[in-house]
Amino acid sequence: MSALKPYSCLQPLASIYEAITGLRERAYQVGLCNEYRAKLPVICVGNIIAGGSGKTSFAAYLAQGLLARGHRPVILSRGYKGQHKKPHRVRETDTVYEVGDEALMNFSALPREIPIVVSQERVAGAQYIEQQKFGNVIILDDGYQHYALARDVNLLMVDLSSARALENWQQGRLLPAGYFRETKKHGVKKADAILLLNKNDALNLAEPSKYLGEIDKPVFCIGYGSARLEDVHSGEVKPLTSLLNTEVSVACALADPQSFEDSLSKFGAQIVKRYIYPDHHYYTQNDWDRISVRPPVIVTEKDAIKLGKYINREALCFKLAREIAFKVEAHTSQFWQMIELKINKKSA
Numbered sequence: 001m002s003a004l005k006p007y008s009c010l011q012p013l014a015s016i017y018e019a020i021t022g023l024r025e026r027a028y029q030v031g032l033c034n035e036y037r038a039k040l041p042v043i044c045v046g047n048i049i050a051g052g053s054g055k056t057s058f059a060a061y062l063a064q065g066l067l068a069r070g071h072r073p074v075i076l077s078r079g080y081k082g083q084h085k086k087p088h089r090v091r092e093t094d095t096v097y098e099v100g101d102e103a104l105m106n107f108s109a110l111p112r113e114i115p116i117v118v119s120q121e122r123v124a125g126a127q128y129i130e131q132q133k134f135g136n137v138i139i140l141d142d143g144y145q146h147y148a149l150a151r152d153v154n155l156l157m158v159d160l161s162s163a164r165a166l167e168n169w170q171q172g173r174l175l176p177a178g179y180f181r182e183t184k185k186h187g188v189k190k191a192d193a194i195l196l197l198n199k200n201d202a203l204n205l206a207e208p209s210k211y212l213g214e215i216d217k218p219v220f221c222i223g224y225g226s227a228r229l230e231d232v233h234s235g236e237v238k239p240l241t242s243l244l245n246t247e248v249s250v251a252c253a254l255a256d257p258q259s260f261e262d263s264l265s266k267f268g269a270q271i272v273k274r275y276i277y278p279d280h281h282y283y284t285q286n287d288w289d290r291i292s293v294r295p296p297v298i299v300t301e302k303d304a305i306k307l308g309k310y311i312n313r314e315a316l317c318f319k320l321a322r323e324i325a326f327k328v329e330a331h332t333s334q335f336w337q338m339i340e341l342k343i344n345k346k347s348a
Contacts, residue, residue, distance in 0.1 A: 010177035018174050021145070021182055028147040036123040037150040039130055041137050041346040043339070044151040045195075046144025048187030049168055050179045051255030052279065053159035054197045054324070056102040056302075058222065059141040061324035062155075063106075063114045065336065071343070072113075072135035076125045077103045078142060079118025081280055087119040087128035096306050101280060102141070105305045122149045137343060144190070145181055153342045156191035160211050161199035161259045169211070191217050193338060198223040198327055200262045205327050220335050224263075225325030232304045232317045244268035249297045251307070253281035260300055263320065269298065283307050292317070 027033040045062065047053040059075055066073040079088075082100035090099050090107045099107075099118045107116045115134045119125025126138055126149055140151060160166045172184045180187075188194070194217050196208055203211060205221040212219065229238040247270045252260050257276050264271060275291045277283075283303075288310035291297055295316035299307060304319035311317050326332045 011173075014174040014177035017176070018183065025147055033148070035148060035150050036126065038126045038138060040126075040135070041153070041343045042126065042140055042149065042151040043137065043153040043155065043342075044140040044143050045155045045157060046140075046142055047157045047159075048144065048181050048184065049159075049165075050175065050181055053157040054199070054222075055142050055157050056106060057322075057324050058155075058157060058195060059139050060106050060110055062139055062339075063110060066137055066139075066339075067111070067114060069336070069340070071137050073137045073139055074115045074117060074129050074135035075103075075106060075110075075139045075141055076117050076119065076122065076129065076143075077106075078120060078122070079103050081282075082118055084118055085120060087117055087121075087125045089132075089134070090116040090118060096282065101302050101305055105302050106141075108305060109301065122146050144187070152346050153339065154190050154192050155195055156187060156193070157195045157197060158212065159197040159199070159256070159259075161197060161202055162256060162262065164258060165256060166211065188215055188217065192342070193218040193220060193335070196221045199259050200266055201327075202262075218334070218338065220331045221327040222324055222331075223327045224322040227263075227267075227320060227322040229298075229318045230304075230321050232299065232308055232319050233311050233313050233315060238318065240267050243298075245270060246296070247272045249273040249275065249291065249294045251275040251277075251291045251297055251299050252303050253277035253279055253283075253306075254300065254302070255279040260320070263322075264298055281306075283310065285310055 028035050045055050045059045047055060063073040063075055079100040083098050090103055094104065096104050103116050103118045117125050117129055122143055129138055143149065160169055168179045171178055172180060174180045194215060196219055198205060198221055208219045208221065227240060229240060245268055250261060250271050254260060261271060273294050283306045288307060292315055297317045299317060299319050301319050301321055
């Protein structure tokens with residue numbers, strides 16, 4: 001069954017959506033709405049298709065890379081579904097209900113030298129980072145359509161790791177008739193570079209134009225490099241070979257759960273039970289009681305953050321932890337050269 005939404009009856013609404021979003025952007029361009037240009041370089045990691053595309057994971061990769069190169073990066077997140085109204089630096093005592101699952105996931109995974117700030121108003125968040133002198137580079141996680149905060153680098157994530165994602169990209173229909181937040185042509189035009197996400201090596205990276213068309217922008221192919229299984233309760237690491245021919249249950253709350261299942265199947269797991277929830281779902285004890293009936297259970301890093309408090313030492317629940325990596329060797333140096341040039345230009 002096609003993953004696309006009904007097209008014909010929703011196309012008039014999509015046309016209205018396009019007109020409204022176009023007027024909104026134009027209002028910033030001509031000065032009717034104020035744009036804040038931070039003193040610090042701002043690198044935006046975003047997408048033009050609604051749903052997960054690896055933005056938060058790449059923001060973490062970017063932050064670690066900048067730290068290793070002598071910068072002091074700060075990740076600025078909306079803190080989706082979090083309770084904080086004003087800018088807030090994520091702390092050890094924060095819960096997923098206060099700061100959102102993605103911000104807490106990055107806080108748990110990254111070294112403490114990388115601050116995570118959540119702010120529903122991105123401009124206020126950037127100003128807070130500047131005032132508190134938290135760092136010298138701002139990474140804006142998921143702000144591609146947020147025009148109030150100017151950015152110095154726009155990185156467009158395009159996930160084509162599943163048949164559904166590829167179909168959505170090829171159709172190119174705007175919300176609510178499809179999944180695009182803005183037109184493909186316009187979204188690509190704003191980008192300084194395209195990050196083509198290939199989670200499960202489903203694409204022929206030698207021919208990115210086969211999927212993206214002819215794009216006059218740098219295209220960097222990324223995916224997952226090293227991966228490991230971690231016990232959610234104890235943190236004990238298990239080899240991925242332990243999944244081979246093993247019957248498992250899967251629990252996840254993602255925009256595209258199929259890519260997660262594909263990853264497990266690639267490692268040889270036999271998925272016998274699926275517990276699929278809406279993206280950003282907050283798990284309850286009842287959810288876990290239902291999920292844990294048939295162990296072992298495999299979850300994502302984001303789901304582990306929300307399920308952790310329900311899981312005891314007897315539970316057989318593991319998270320699949322994966323690291324972002326460039327899939328074409330030359331792309332790593334080319335990407336970082338571009339980023340350093342942009343940062344130095346802002347700082348000059």
